[in-house]
Amino acid sequence: MYRRSWLSLLAVSLLAGATTLAAAQGAWPTKPITMIVPFPPGGLADLVARPVAEAMSRDLGQPVVIENKAGAGGGIGMAAAAKSKPDGYTILMALSSLTVIPEADVLLGRPAMFTLPDLRPIARFTADPTVLAVRADSPWKTVQQFVEDAKKRPGAINYGSSGNYGTMHVPMEILAQNAGIKLTHIPFTGAGPAVVALLGGQIDAVSSGPATVLQQVKAGKLRVLAHWGTAPLGALPDVGSLKDAGFNAEYAQWSGLFIPQGTPEPVAQRLRAAAKFAAQDAKVKDVILGAGSPVLYQDSPDFDKYVQADAKRMAEVVKRIGKVE
Template sequence: MKRRAVLLSALLMSSAAWVAAQNAWPARPITMIVPFPPGGLADLVARPVAEAMSRDLGQAVVIENKAGAGGGIGMGLAAKARPDGYTVLMALSSLTVIPEADTLLGRPPMFALGDLRPIARFTADPTVLAVRADAPWKTVQQFVEDAKKRPGAINYGSSGNYGTMHVPMEILSQNAGVKMTHVPFTGAGPAVVALLGGQIDAVSSGPATVLQHIKAGKIRVLAHWGSAPLGALPDAPSLKDAGYNAEYAQWSGLFIPKDTPEPIAQRLRAAAKFAAQDSKVREVILNAGSPVLYQDATDFEKYVQTDARRMADVVKRIGKLE
């Protein structure tokens, strides 16, 4: 009887300590993993969002860029992190592609989609087909016709195999019946630098990543993968308008490890909403070329599941890449 009382007392003390730990959260800085190098969409969104969340939570939210494998390395680290609320992930839409690609390639998955819990979507932009301003193509039709005449001669950069810059180019290639050479980099920033330096001919990128170079007259946009005019680039035609059935949206969103305690998950959800509604955050992201298109956790989870089903079909059509 005495032993049972001791065990019960220990259990109550443990429960009380757990509750106290939840109530004290956050007691130290939070790490926001960005699975790409600086300069890409995930990083451009993460920095103002982290600053706003820091203000709301009363603790610093610190960016850690963990690039590699088209974002898979950083996403895998976040999925396997301790579910205590001190690690969050700013992911792009490649999150829904990488597990499918791993399965296709017959290798152990870096993470499973179910390992991560959606908290908030911040942006959802069609990618744009960007070339240097001195490139010979003035229209996407000229670009495609040249690719048809010279199979494999035109090369394009990406953030890695099956990533958010690779998938839309494969969608266009399949629809237009052309072959181009894919050159993977560690992220959008390095790929755009390679474009500016003449190492590659084109990229499919989120508008925010290339807008400053467009304004500086260094990059030209031939088309975009959307279905409506882009606010930042109203004169850019859609691929659908140009006669190609190619659509793709690059979204950014916040995720946490799936077993994060519910009170902490809800507090992070509130902080993410605060950031999405913050005027400074909206201004910074809009000036970069991507308006905030916020979705709360419930709607974002449905959006992610729908996107994952669509991307599974796209990955199968791309096939196995070495």
């Protein structure tokens, strides 16, 4: 009888524990969520993250708090997200450099900051070609003039980026290789600081998402010479592509939401639904479009395929760029 009573008590305890766990999972989230942005304020990731976080907060019923964790071309923040506890309370708003950094780690023979399988794609929000921006008082009115000057003065023209192998470095190297020119690369911690340096005359050019430079273009402080896309840009319809100018150079800078691999499926699906809610929210669309980047949403399955394909393309680009210390 004692054994039967003990077993009954154990069964009740296990049932209560399972019920409590199920209830806890059903109630998720029960506290604020941190959205890591692996770049400083002012760049594309931050511009997208802030309206998205606000909309997701409304849908989830808990604050989604932005944490800018910059450095190493986004690698520091991406690694922090990849290594965080997979409970849904740490999420990542990344740019396309996410597919480049692991390849750069292999090329340089350094310990991997993270690997692509460490993170699970949840939703893509934007996918824009980068644009070549210079100061409005620069001597270059066209990309052809920029390239011809660079040929005459190898290494004399410099450009800023968000870090080695980042989304501002890779497209410039693609152009340099295709055009047969040598440019000097000056890395910063993010797009925001690089654009500030351009405005201040410390550097000559940047390649960035349209949203990062659009307001300065409208203010007459910057000029866009070309873009890395294949179709006209909605925000800059009068700007031609590098292909139009005779250069076989393409590159798209995308932004998307990721979570640590191993996050419980119910939590992952709840975040997926909140991301979709944000992508369809009128306020989010208006804010991102106003910055110069239309929302180009992709749900988790399609975004996963997109990331894998992008990683294959970028692996070849990184090999062509070679070692950059």
